[in-house]
Amino acid sequence: MKLRTHLALLVAATALPVLILAVAVVILVQRDRQASVESGLQETARAVAVAVERELDSSITVLRTLAASPALDGRDFAAFYEQARRAREVNPRWLTVYLVDASGHQVFTLLRPLGTPLPEAADFDYVRAVLETRRPYVSDLAFGAVSRRHIVTINVPVLRERGVRYVLGASLMSDAFAELLAQQMRAGGSVAAIRDRHDVLVARSREHDRYVGTTPTPAFARQLRSVRGHERIFEVTGFDGARLHAALSRVPTSDYLVLVATPVVQASAGWWLLWIGGGAIVLASFAGAALLARRIGRPIAALSRNAAELAGEEPLSAVPRSSVPEVAAVHEAMVRAAAALRERSAERQGRQAAEAARAEAEKLSRDKDEFLAMLSHELRNPLGAIASAVSILNRVGHDEKPAVRAREIVARQVEHLTGIVDDLLDVSRVTMGKIVLSLRPVDLAELVRRYVERLDTERRTSRHDVTLSIAAAWVNGDETRLEQIVGNLLGNALKYTPGGGRIAVRVDAEGEHVVLEVRDSGIGIAPDRLPHVFDLFFQGERALDRSQGGLGIGLTLVKRLTELHGGSVAATSAGVNQGSTFTIRLPRIAPVMTSRERLPGGRRRQARRVLIVEDNADAREMLRTALELLGHTVSEAGDGEAGVTQAAATRPDVAIIDLGLPGLDGYGVAAHIRRQPGGETVLLVALTGYGLPEDRRRSADAGFDVHLVKPVEPEQLAEVIGRELGEVRP
The missing domain is CATH 3.30.565.10 (Histidine kinase-like ATPase, C-terminal domain)
Incomplete structure (x- = not known):
């Protein structure tokens, strides 16, 4: 018989099973509702705890990255202050970033200009905790002495070879946690709250400003102590006296407690009447419905399992034999659908994996190129200053043996560092096939x-x-x-x-x-x-000292x-x-006979008017001194706008321009000089840390006559100037 025939017989033979089902639904709904409320509360509490944990981990990760900054190794607090400021800009939930040394002296906070006297922090719990554990530490709720706001501080140790040198921290306003809770609790009438290790309220999804910093009632505090460290559902009295179902979850990073609560739902009297009536019907008609329910229920349950397996892309289990043809037809359709779904899913996953791998490879390639170019630029700037300083020492320094030895060491280290930079760039070029x-x-x-x-x-x-x-x-x-x-x-x-x-x-x-x-x-x-x-x-x-x-x-x-x-x-x-x-x-090739051509000596170098446009003060000073020792008249500028002004005022024969200038870059300076009266005759020399072929092409297109890569010996620079101006034969 078909399914509809079975259903007709079921209705005709037993009208009472409908009521039985209603009673069963009442019971199941009551239980399911209670279980759903409790399960939903607990899942919500876990989700909110995970969101809070993610927020804290994100800040800890950023602070650890800042703590590795080379600026702290050289106590360059001005540079590190700027790095911290930029980090705060991309972390809008941060109120400030601060640095405390191992003695408890507060070095700086972004809430005050660098150098402003600040209160000592030696007695702060978070400083002691980080120094003792050498691990990140999230403080309890506090009222900031400088910010005058309720805050939570996230602190990481700045580790160096001898231990904790500094404590680096960021202050998060408690309002940030309240916003996070509000985002997590958009729907429904539930409320979420965060309490610290001393059960002080850190944030609340509703009426945060009213309750922040409050402590629980003695009864609530006892409940919290009894459940701390466990996930469980319990009843609690809210601030307004209402009875609430509450779920608790702990945030591992900070040992905070996340509580999510919803009002206790009271069952209506109608539910009880329906339950009593349904119970009577169950007793009267259970026996008659059992047989038909068994005949229909087993194959339908098997099809239900098939549907769940199809949704989970699992193999379909067998369906018991049934006298209902529709059951077999549905099962066969599910088998065909499962095969088609697996095929489409495999194709989709293959495409997604290929696209993701290609995108990741392209991104890694771009990131590597940018890293190597910036590494070259950052290393070559100080190398240029050192090389110039060595040249000056060789001309004006004393002849005592220690001075001579010191110059040899500096020169050797400059050569060593330059070799490191060149090797790094060459590895990249060879890997990408860019070596010609x-x-x-x-x-x-x-x-x-x-x-x-x-x-x-x-x-x-x-x-x-x-x-x-x-x-x-x-x-x-x-x-x-x-x-x-x-x-x-x-x-x-x-x-x-x-x-x-x-x-x-x-x-x-x-x-x-x-x-x-x-x-x-x-x-x-x-x-x-x-x-x-x-x-x-x-x-x-490697030996422990890594001397090699x-x-x-x-x-x-x-x-x-x-x-x-x-x-x-x-x-x-x-x-x-x-x-x-x-x-x-x-x-091997055949030997080649060569003869070295000796050119007659060039004319003597002439004194030239030279303009240096370089934002690195040390490199600018050393280069100026070296060129003046060679007899040239030198003027200088520390940025692009000043360089254009100096060029118009001094009418130089040679302009040595760093490409990476703040504001108006070196390319713009070259264009302005070329447009000035007599600018077409000025020898423009690009002096930079970027030396890839595309960098040289770009400088040539911008009007530069020569492209030199730092570090450059002053003698080499003077030789280039003389050669380009026709004083010395190449």
């Missing part, structure tokens, strides 16, 4: 000999026994990149070979290849690490640059403390 080789015939043996002589001159080989076995061997290569390969291999050999060790360098022709071999008696390479020595950022075993340094990119550059030359590189080692051998093979 300037190929020409090169005698690799002569290149190695010159490089070792330079190391000898710099006394970098004085602690080692370095031997050369070289014979003329010509390759078609980029001399600068080949020297970079040789420098990385010899640098590693010197670094990882103890004093008194041996380093043997061999260059020779073997068949169709030129072989460069660097063999040392140093610390060697463990067998399990040998296959990874050319991986990017790979680091060998390195970024793990040198050998990666060696491998990539060698492959760009059409060659190969291999590393071998017998094990730890057994030394290492690195062998490079490059395609």
Whole structure:
């Protein structure tokens, strides 16, 4: 029989089951309503606690990022004050950011200008808590001494090598938590509240200003103490005397309590009458309805399970055999729908995964390029100032041995830092295929000999026994990149070979290849690490003092640059403390006869009027002093607008302009100078930390004659000026 026939028989045979169902519904609704209220309250309390936890974690994450700022290492509080101010701008819930040192002295707060005397914070609970635990700490509700507002402070330790140097914190107004609660409790008549460790009310979703800072009644406080640390439902009397169902959840980060409450619902008398009548009907007609309910209920319940399984994209379970054809038809339709749904879901997930992976890869590529460009810019500014200072010391400094030694150390460190920047940029360029080789015939043996002589001159080989076995061997290569390969291999050999060790360098022709071999008696390479020595950022075993340094990119550059030359590189080692051998093979070419052309000496340099436009005061001062020592007349400006004004007033022969100026940038300064009377004859020199090909093209398009990348030796700059103005032959 069909389903409708069964239903007709059910209605005809037993009219009473309808009433039975009504009674059952009353019972179920009563129970379900109570359970729903309690479950909903508890889920809401958990959700609100999660939202509060997320808000606190977000602030802690931002504060930890600020705490890692290099400005704190150098006690550059002005720079860190500016960083904190920008962080507050992107965190509108913050009232202020403050910094307290380990002695409890408050260094600054964004509510006052930097340098304003501030009250001591040594006795504040949050300072002691962070210093003792070295972990983030969220305070109880407090009334700010400076802000004069109810606040909660979020504090993180500023950890350095000797422990907690500072306590960095942000103050959140309690109003921010009230807004958060109000957003979570938009619908319904429920109210949410947050209480701190001492049960003081931190925030309330309604009438916050009226109740903030209040303590609970003694009875309510006892209830809170009995349930703290547990999730449970209990009844409580509200501020207005009404009885409330309340749910509690704890916020782990702060040990705060989140309470969500709703009025107790009273059942009406009609419900009780219906329940009594329904009970009587159940007793009268239960037996007659049981058989028919069983015949229909089992297959319908199975179909219901099928529907839930279909929604969850799970395999469909079997349906009991039924005399109702519609049941079998529905089950078959569900099977077909489940297959189609799985197919469409797989296609959709595949598309989404591919799109997400592509977007993430593009973003990572952009972020990496921007990071490397900014890293270069930020490092090259101080390097330029140091390089200029060394040049001045070499001209006007004393000849005492300590002064000479100090100049040598500074110059060597400048060269080292410049090499780090260049290696970082080269890794990025090689990885993205942006390295373009300037190929020409090169005698690799002569290149190695010159490089070792330079190391000898710099006394970098004085602690080692370095031997050369070289014979003329010509390759078609980029001399600068080949020297970079040789420098990385010899640098590693010197670094990882103890004093008194041996380093043997061999260059020779073997068949169709030129072989460069660097063999040392140093610390060697463990067998399990040998296959990874050319991986990017790979680091060998390190001592605790990390005295050997390195970024793990040198050998990666060696491998990539060698492959760009059409060659190969291999590393071998017998094990730890057994030394290492690195062998490079490059395609060999026929020897090329060259002769060095000696140009007649150039004319003497003339004194020029030079304008320096540079926002870094130290770099500007050092460059000015160096150029004045070379006989030039120098004027200067610290920003773009001042540079344009100085150019119009002094009519310089040469303008040296930093591209990254505040306000009017270097490109704009160049355009203004070109439009001034006589501006078309001014030699415009772009001096910047950005040196990618697109940066050079942009400066040329803006009208610059020369693009120099920091750091630049003053002698080199003077040589460029002389060459461009026709004083010295290139």
